[in-house]
Amino acid sequence: MSQLLKLAEKFNCFYLSAQNWKYFIAPALKDECRPFIVEGYQVGLIRSNVVTHLLKYPEVFRVTNDFVELNPAFRDYEERSAKIDDVLRKIKKENVFEVLNGWREECYEVKVEFAGEKVMKMERAATSLFGIKKYGVSINGYVRDPNRGLCIWLQQRSSTKQTWPDKWDNMVSGGFSVGYGIRETAQKEAGEEASVPDSILKNMISAGSVSFFYESSLIGLYANTEFVFDLELPLNFVPINADGEVQKFELLSANECIERIISPEFKITSAPVILDFLIRKGVITPENEPNYLRLIELLHVPLQSFYKRPSSKQNGTCAKIPDYNT
Amino acid sequence: MSQLLKLAEKFNCFYLSAQNWKYFIAPALKDECRPFIVEGYQVGLIRSNVVTHLLKYPEVFRVTNDFVELNPAFRDYEERSAKIDDVLRKIKKENVFEVLNGWREECYEVKVEFAGEKVMKMERAATSLFGIKKYGVSINGYVRDPNRGLCIWLQQRSSTKQTWPDKWDNMVSGGFSVGYGIRETAQKEAGEEASVPDSILKNMISAGSVSFFYESSLIGLYANTEFVFDLELPLNFVPINADGEVQKFELLSANECIERIISPEFKITSAPVILDFLIRKGVITPENEPNYLRLIELLHVPLQSFYKRPSSKQNGTCAKIPDYNT
Structure with a gap:
């Protein structure tokens, strides 16, 4: 089994066990x-x-x-x-x-x-x-570097965050606040977490969603759907945190990004958004990933009908x- | 319910009924x-x-x-x-x-x-x-027209085709032949169906997959996964059929494309690839499609684990x- 499939099975550990009950041992x-x-x-x-x-x-x-x-x-x-x-x-x-x-x-x-x-x-x-x-929004902030190819901005979470302190994470993500729409929430978070100006934010593209069902003894049952946005950034743009929730940003090549998301330093529940991005951008392909179809399936588990x-x-x-x- | 969700339920008519058995009335x-x-x-x-x-x-x-x-x-x-x-x-x-x-x-x-x-x-x-x-490959051939915005090339199938004659369809799609890989199959079909030269084909990007489970009295049970490729075409490129299986090509704006895929003139089992494309390109968004999440779920039904x-x-x-x- 590939490392990426292992990761996808990890962030779907609850879904995969629940699937077993339902199909085989329902009682x-x-x-x-x-x-x-x-x-x-x-x-x-x-x-x-x-x-x-x-x-x-x-x-x-x-x-x-x-x-x-x-x-x-x-x-x-x-x-x-x-x-x-x-x-x-x-x-x-x-x-x-x-x-x-x-x-x-x-x-x-x-x-x-x-x-x-x-x-x-x-x-x-x-x-x-x-x-x-649960529902949230995530933004894939990326640049097309003439030398390094497709590169992705990631953030390292502040060490004072209540959940997943110090872990590496998507450039921008967040939950919904009362009164904010989906795109609005993504825009608000992009301003607060990474100081992305409106002039750049207008290029942000809605690009789908990922759904997975994780569980850990620490956080419990985590059935999550993320609305996903892609944002191509200028080569000279550098994100700056404005709300104290980020300690560092780093621009990684696609391969470095894959290394990072399979490392224990990465917030596992943020990996689906990046995997989906790398699949959509032709970095992870059916030729280089033996479990390609299963991986895509585990990025879109049927949570909308689960309950x-x-x-x-x-x-x-x-x-x-x-x-x-x- | 939106027209797009109706369409997604139609190309998943078997999946949705099978889901009922498994969850509720298994015996x-x-x-x-x-x-x-x-x-x-x-x-x-x-x-x-x-x-x-x-x-x-x-x-x-x-x-x-x-x-x-x-x-x-x-x-x-x-x-x-x-x-x-x-x-x-x-x-x-x-x-x-x-x-x-x-x-x-x-x-x-x-x-x-x-x-x-x-x-x-x-x-x-x-x-x-x-x-x-079943498995197949499909190519979304598109251009970014400065006046019309994102436009998509569709084909009308030949009236002599054994399946779905005269219906509108993706620009290029096909099944696997012995000895051809996934990307190779897409390239071969692009040459045969639309005369896309290698100089353009090298820009083709692997972009994921869609899975759905359709049934009709005519064709029976149709559990299908399509490997999806995106191909941005030059503004002046016009596809020309080389194998006699296409009667016409047409370049449609995104909105015209949506109208076409919900019309009875469209091959229903080709609609998932286009819906997925329009979602990934930010044409169909959570703001303009009330059933956005359910729609994405029905483009990725869990066929890899179904059997x-x-x-x-x-x-x-x-x-x-x-x-x-x-």
Whole structure:
């Protein structure tokens, strides 16, 4: 197996194990993870070790062998968000989930799908405990150097960042803030992280998306879709950080970039965006990568349908969702 | 739902129905389709109406409720190919499958995966009866017109072509011939179909792949992966057909191209390559396409793992494959 395929299997470690349950050993699923249902829709997936703690709050969560449901009696977005917040602060105090030490007092909007209605908000640090699907934007900043060929700007994250300190990362990436569109978010981050002026940003091209499902003991379940942008930069442009979240930028040749992303110094969840870029730009080809097709498949795992098991709602309670046991 | 998503659901009609079986109603699968096993590996999927005819050849096929297996006693590639050919010619005479009227005396190499060993060959016209996974190459030929912006060359297929006569199609596409690599195949087809000279072909860039699973009553099951190349052409270049398989070329603006691919005049199984191109080039964006993420997902359905259910072989016969019923 090639090193790039190993990497792709690593950032899809959860997807690949989940695929096994679904295709082969479906009944085992409920022992491992249970769908998290809000308003009749699956919005996440919860590991048994987290479920154990939710059992203490039967007024908030209905836990069955097949799923965990947020109490459907909660009236609206505000009430659901407040109840979840209350439980999360109690669990944080028990100090059992390390990921909650990264509590940011910054909420993530939970939706059934990206363009859908928000059903509640949840502290960002807790979303991976519930396997909430995440979205972000990333920019491939590159130059066409007459001597070195295609070169890619990477950043090294600040050592004070709560997640992945000191790791190498894409030139620019970020999550969504309330009120910002997709392209707008990319533009805002490009200004803050790398001081890219508007005159250059107007050349930024929307170039697709990557989706993968990672898991680690530290961060939990990480189902992520990144909207991807390409930005060709002038040869003399040098990114300068403006928000203190970056310690260094470096311009790497395509081959140096491949070395970097397979090294332990690289933030593994940022590798998919760069792999996709190198495939689209003809650096990684079916001729030089024996697992080319499988690699492309693992950059686009079907997360948009992964959680799409709408349940039929009856009398205000969530019916048994279509089913892992049949 | 957007028109582009409708199109993507159309060229994935089989994938989307199969997804339903696997996630929800797995036991129904065996009534609809059965995996086709050769040498212990699934290489295809066979509809019940085809299985009915295979039952007449118990010395060639072992048919169970769960799968159809090519007799594992056949010694090698040659014997397997000869036995299949013999059966197919008999079935052709019965005149029950229209698709066999397109018999070409041209064989397709059946493999477990693209880069894997070939297990047998099969008449091309019959492959969709067995749901054999297909591979091809496609070239997006485009120009950057100073007035019209990004423009794409399309071809209209000859009215004498056995499949999809008169339909509009990508500028260049084709299947694999024995002895040709992936890039070589694209170059050969570009010469034959559009007279692209080597001086221009050297600019052709490998740009990824698309995968989808279509089905129609006419052609049967069509699980296809296309290797995709982009070729920027000089403004004054005009493609000229050299092999009689094209009746016309036309240069369309991006918007005209979108209109064309959603029209019934377009070969539906060629639409994925163009949609992927328009996404990568920033024509279709998350801002102008409400189903952007779902669309990208349906251009990369997981065909490389769809058939990957290796069975454990015992005593030369195929063990029950891991299983749709549990």
